[in-house]
Amino acid sequence: MDIIDSLISNLYEQSFYNGTMINPTRFFILHYIASNETLRAKYSLLEIFYYVYCLYSDNPEIAHRHPNIEIRNILKYGSTPIKQEVIQAIKNWIDDSSRSVILLEGNNLIINMDETNYSDDLSYLKIVIEQHFKNTYHVNFPKFMPITGSDLDIHSFGKGPYRNRVLYDMQYCVCCDEYRLDKLSAVHILNDNESPLKESREDRNNGVILCDIHAEEYLHNRFKFNEKGKIINISSSFIQRHMRISDKLLNSKRLEYFKINSQKKE
Numbered sequence: 001m002d003i004i005d006s007l008i009s010n011l012y013e014q015s016f017y018n019g020t021m022i023n024p025t026r027f028f029i030l031h032y033i034a035s036n037e038t039l040r041a042k043y044s045l046l047e048i049f050y051y052v053y054c055l056y057s058d059n060p061e062i063a064h065r066h067p068n069i070e071i072r073n074i075l076k077y078g079s080t081p082i083k084q085e086v087i088q089a090i091k092n093w094i095d096d097s098s099r100s101v102i103l104l105e106g107n108n109l110i111i112n113m114d115e116t117n118y119s120d121d122l123s124y125l126k127i128v129i130e131q132h133f134k135n136t137y138h139v140n141f142p143k144f145m146p147i148t149g150s151d152l153d154i155h156s157f158g159k160g161p162y163r164n165r166v167l168y169d170m171q172y173c174v175c176c177d178e179y180r181l182d183k184l185s186a187v188h189i190l191n192d193n194e195s196p197l198k199e200s201r202e203d204r205n206n207g208v209i210l211c212d213i214h215a216e217e218y219l220h221n222r223f224k225f226n227e228k229g230k231i232i233n234i235s236s237s238f239i240q241r242h243m244r245i246s247d248k249l250l251n252s253k254r255l256e257y258f259k260i261n262s263q264k265k266e
């Protein structure tokens with residue numbers, strides 16, 4: 001049997017009802033697979049976590065119907081509840097299928113490529129997923145929100161879809177720990193004119209969460225980050241000497257943005 005057909009029959013075998021609540025995580029995982037250019041044997045769970053997170057965080061009307069309160073309030077919790085949610089969804093998928101095409105192996109989702117042949121027509125799979133989603137929940141399959149607008153505007157850009165992306169990693173101001181969502185904005189470490197990397201506008205690693213006060217200070221160049229993520233005061237009255245971004249947020253990609261930022265003229 002063709003793998004795509006097997007994935008589709010896995011989809012139809014599953015039960016998606018949960019009283020008045022809905023849990024579309026398995027739809028989202030399968031949609032991630034269908035969104036890749038070709039079918040692969042292995043998918044990193046880290047990439048799946050982020051994809052599922054973005055669909056929930058950009059579509060609060062869907063997230064609000066989820067049985068888990070942390071998914072309902074996804075922007076307050078970021079990546080933490082998503083990891084458990086995705087792994088549980090994959091286990092349910094395997095349990096619900098008479099012959100599951102997928103497996104969990106370490107930090108990867110594995111597609112059982114032992115199946116004899118496959119057409120690789122992922123666009124067809126995507127259409128089937130979206131149609132079955134609509135038939136099941138009577139709403140359209142959710143979309144990713146486009147990231148638009150000037151990043152100097154903390155009230156529209158700073159609180160728009162880009163903030164959802166950055167909230168995946170941090171849910172508080174990296175300067176002062178403010179955590180009330182209505183007071184938080186996302187800013188680009190490097191704005192459109194400064195960044196040599198073309199994907200930087202969408203990349204969550206090129207962002208930090210700041211409270212509105214610190215966001216204004218940053219956008220007016222009153223402080224910056226050095227190459228290790230330490231906060232360097234230039235002329236701000238709102239920056240204290242010990243302030244630095246938490247080590248756990250300093251992945252190699254974010255450090256690369258900080259490095260370019262630190263070379264900026266004061």
Ligand SMILES: [Zn+2]
Pocket residue numbers: 173174175176177178210211212213214
């Ligand atoms: Zn702050």
